[in-house]
Amino acid sequence: MRKIALVLFDGARLFDTAVVTEVWQPDQRSVGLPGFELRRCAVTRRPVELTGGATAAPERTLAWLRTADLIVVPGMADPDAAIAPELPAALRSAHRAGTTVASLCLGAFVLGAAGLLDGRPAVTHWAYADRLAQRHPRAAVDPKALFTGADGVWSSAGVAAGIDLCLHLVRTAHGAEVAATIARAMVTAPFRTGGQAQFITAPTTTRDRTGDALGAVRERALRELHRPLTVAELAGWGGMSARTFARRFTAETGTSPLRWLLEQRIARAQQLLERTDLTVDAVAGRCGFGSSVTFRQHFTRHVGVSPSRYRHDFHLTDSR
Structure with missing residues (x-):
């Protein structure tokens, strides 16, 4: 996931466009990160008016979306604002071709207009979740999630949750260490647990x-993850x-204490699998799992692949 298309349109949120630019900025090879190609795309190449009086110059038209590995739609100032018909059509076409599509905050309304939320989980800012559900009744809107997704369609809640989703997409494609490196540069958490309810x-x-x-x-719990905790x-x-x-x-x-502990143990295991040559059994022990069998079961259920496969894909000594 190296070619990233940032969709621009009048009324797009400046903060969201800045988040995407920070996460996937192309000049990060010097710190060991993959080389990303980030392109700003719009219906035309005329300057686009963002929120706060800022403008941005698109580099590509929407035709480039089918070239991208990932398309990110920023939030919009007004979910009732008109959407250029070319945009939903381009998003549908790119997704059918296999491109992952993600929205930040109220950008979910753009994905809804494209029909991409139908039959899939979705989320937006908690204050607009009911409106999204009413406008797109076939979407499974979860007002509590920070981000959610299925079938290559992702959406996130308000403002900071957009950072969470972007880092999650990086982590899924390039591993926990790459996502953590980007998060450190942004001075933000590599991932957050829980949902929107904690912020209301x-x-x-x-x-x-x-x-x-x-x-x-x-x-203290993070310092003592190597042992069982109740x-x-x-x-x-x-x-x-x-x-x-x-x-x-x-x-x-x-989230619950036990769920939080499990997520922290999995995150620590990902780091060890990427950074060290410890055996899977040794990783399980250092992360506080009762047995390697239990570790493999939880890791596979949470991450989607086995610990061995994860190491094969993301070990830092491997060529990327």
Whole structure:
């Protein structure tokens, strides 16, 4: 996934276009990253007016979309704004040809207009999720997800969730280490767990106190991933009962403590498989899995390939 098409149109969000440019900027080979070819594409090559008074100059027309490995549609300022009919048609054609298509924030409405959300999971900013579901009733809109996708069609929630999706697409195509390198350069997390619910409403003072305690627990857990950890033990670190801890942890992160632990163990395993020559059994032990069998089952279910296959595809000593 090296050829990336960034779709431009009047009213596209400047932030989203900047995210795509940061993630897939082409001059990153000096730090060991793949060479990306990022092209700005629009109906015509005339300058496009983005939000905030900025303009951008397309380099290609929509004909280039079928050349791309990935097409990213940024969010739009107004989901009710007219969409040039050439854009949905070009997106459908490119997807039929095998190109992955992704949207950021309200860009999901563009994918909906192209019919690409029908029969597939979808998400947009939580404040517009009901409108997306009403406008495209055949889409399986999940108002809680940070991002979701199937069959080569991806969508993300508002603003920062677009970064999450872009890094996920990089991680899927090029491995966790490449995604982590890009995330470090952007000073952002390589991945976040949970869903949109954690960002909607909560009393500020309570969240700050709880968040500090839970943050310390998560940091300690990451240092001790090599051994079994229980909710009761984590709760003890935070000075809470297991029930209170689990409830507050889920409210803060959008996911359960055990689910979070599993995701962190898988992420650590991906790093070890890419960076080291440790055996799969040794990786399982260092990541706190009870057995290599359990590790293989969880890894394959979560990542989609076996640990051995993942190492074959993404080990850093392999040629890319």
